[in-house]
Ligand SMILES: Nc1ncnc2c1ncn2[C@@H]1O[C@H](COP(=O)(O)OP(=O)(O)OP(=O)(O)O)[C@@H](O)[C@H]1O
């Protein structure tokens with residue numbers, strides 16, 4: 291357990307809060323998904339109630355230590371301001387230049403300031419101006435950031451898998467260090483699911499590649515009762531069992547690994563379930579994310595995919611089979627869509643699974659969804675409000691599911 295906001299006195303203090311405002315922007319620099327902004331409101335609201343002066347620190351994109359105007363955090367303050375119903379200051383420029391320091395020094399209790407993209411400084415990612423690794427430079431930068439406030443709150447769950455100036459180094463220089471409410475909530479849901487799950491514990495894993503999720507599968511083989519594997523990942527597993535997979539996306543260099551994982555699941559008595567039928571097509575337009583008008587689409591009779599066809603979604607029999615397991619699960623962790631859900635015709639399996647997870651949640655199961663595409667899928671299904679916890683971390687929640695140490699969490703002091 292980490293020290294959290296309620297463990298310290300923040301009344302009237304100048305509080306630095308690391309948030310994850312790495313939000314998607316369209317070509318006109320308009321925010322297309324504000325979930326990460328919304329997720330920081332409880333911490334900010336609490337600090338406002340305590341009359342703190344709030345200095346928010348964040349990154350956007352990967353500007354690689356250079357000022358990239360298209361990666362400015364400028365679009366964020368107006369949206370944050372709408373959520374809070376009060377102004378949010380933004381001076382832009384450089385997060386530690388004299389203007390930013392002055393704005394931070396002048397900030398009054400009850401006011402909010404967002405600093406410009408931390409990653410415009412190479413030191414944020416532990417490098418110097420020449421782009422070389424430089425821990426000393428990172429420390430100097432972290433110290434400068436820390437000096438702007440009296441308390442440091444880590445609430446950027448999406449970034450805690452990075453050992454950066456504003457996630458690890460800053461902790462050495464800040465006077466008081468605590469986790470914010472978002473980090474607390476993420477750790478509670480993900481932590482309890484993995485350490486102390488109400489059983490049966492079901493993990494649903496999908497997405498494009500087995501290679502992205504090997505360590506998640508390995509770790510969940512020690513924890514879950516059942517693992518459903520869908521999405522393109524399933525075809526590598528099926529091919530490893532000598533099932534014909536046609537032109538489906540298969541990672542041939544991961545076939546041995548798939549065999550090993552299936553063997554492990556048997557040893558550990560974890561039910562590792564693969565689709566028993568599929569939606570297949572002879573053509574997909576991956577560039578425009580659409581189904582060509584003349585494409586043939588059908589549901590296979592069984593797990594085999596004929597030559598010339600590609601698996602693009604789980605089939606009806608698989609949905610029926612998985613539905614029973616989802617209904618009886620008491621903890622459900624879901625990461626990765628079960629088909630090419632961006633194309634409507636191939637999204638039915640994922641949407642149906644999203645509805646089943648929501649229904650199971652209505653009936654008392656604990657549900658946790660992580661991963662950008664899976665979150666988009668529960669939204670597309672219109673059931674996002676019925677899921678217990680939607681993680682704001684992409685890479686961070688995957689690394690949590692892998693049981694990897696998250697440096698930004700390890701750096702926070704434990705509760706006494
Ligand atoms: N059968 C399939 N064939 C090809 N691609 C597929 C298939 N099933 C799923 N995908 C693709 O997998 C991608 C999502 O995989 P990914 O592992 O990135 O999911 P995620 O973990 O939820 O998202 P993120 O990586 O954004 O956090 C989607 O673009 C989807 O179209």
Ligand SMILES: O=C(O)[C@H](O)COP(=O)(O)O
Nearest residue numbers: 310312352448449684685
């Ligand atoms: O979007 C994310 O996963 C986080 O903001 C971290 O961003 P990064 O992968 O560029 O470090």
